[in-house]
Amino acid sequence: MGFILSVIFGFLPMLVFAFFVYWLDRFEKEPRHLLGGAFVWGAVIAAGFAFLINTLLGAGIFFLTGSELIAQQTTGSVIAPLIEEILKGMAVLIVFYFYRKEFDSVLDGIVYAGITALGFAATENTYYIYNFGYLESGYPGLFTLVFIRVVLVGWQHPFYTAFFGIGLALARLTPNWPKRFLYPISGLIVSILLHSIHNTIPALIPGVAGIVVGTIFDWTGWIGLSIFIIYVIHREKKLIQFELKEEVHLGIITMEQYLESFSNIARIKALLKYLGKPTFRTISHFYQLCAELAHKKHQFRRMGDEGGNQKIITQLRNELAQLSPLIN
Structure with a gap:
């Protein structure tokens, strides 16, 4: 024992x-x-x-x-x-x-x-x-x-x-x-x-x-x-907050989604709204992608296209554009 x-x-x-x-x-x-x-x-x-x-x-x-x-x-x-x-x-x-x-x-x-x-x-x-x-x-x-x-x-x-x-x-x-x-x-x-x-x-x-x-x-x-x-x-x-401003102007994400992307409180409220529903995972994945895109854009600014940053940025933008209409 x-x-x-x-x-x-x-x-x-x-x-x-x-x-x-x-x-x-x-x-x-x-x-x-x-x-x-x-x-x-x-x-x-x-x-x-x-x-x-x-x-x-x-x-x-x-x-x-x-x-x-x-x-x-x-x-x-x-x-x-x-x-x-x-x-x-x-x-x-x-x-x-x-x-x-x-x-x-x-x-x-x-x-x-x-x-x-x-x-x-x-x-x-x-x-x-x-x-x-x-x-x-x-x-x-x-x-x-x-x-x-x-x-x-x-x-x-x-x-x-x-x-x-x-x-x-x-x-x-x-x-x-x-x-x-x-x-x-x-x-x-x-x-x-x-x-x-x-x-x-x-x-x-x-x-x-x-x-x-x-x-x-x-x-x-x-x-x-x-x-x-x-x-x-x-x-x-x-x-x-800085890197995703461009995504709003490009129409990839909405202003509301942008504000939720860097606010823990706003994001938690959005997640709680759909807790237990199929949309919950979609929302969680969406904001994960937002953060990944911000980091990749930051890396592209500092490091250039090492590791294919530009390709990854394009892929993330395309995926966000597909998911954005599902997030209300």
């Missing part, structure tokens, strides 16, 4: 967090199969290989130094941040290279990175809750570790990996080739550095004081990233 509870409390909160990250992407939802694949990658591939590599390298350091303390500190402060951020980042990198059409904005980078990291956290949390909670102190230990892993440090992995996602997104949206390499590398370095600081704080400041300092460090970072995400969402709204 202890193991089952560990799995439940390890995975369920992270799945709830993942749904929240998915919800944040208000205008242009990412494909669920890609997000599901990213979560599984984090939970199985990244977590599995990280455990194996961290263990082997830690054992190697112990063999060379004969010091368990040195092995633990080196693994926690250097090896784990490096290996784990690279392995988590590989899922985002795969989407970036093989599904570039779905990688349209900084928010997309954060979403893919966050979902991957939450999958990793789910497996890691299960391991910690069971081994260092239940096996050491029974149910009191289990619930103590649940509080620590979910409440105190629940957002740590998405926070670190988000910076690599941001770096890839910035690279996706710049025509400058040196910056295309610089942004992802910088994002990965920031991810590793933040992860390393978090893991090093308990060693430098032992006891309750270390927990307090670590919690303040983590929550300060999460709040800062949350403010940045709010800014990114607002900027995406303005992008849609």
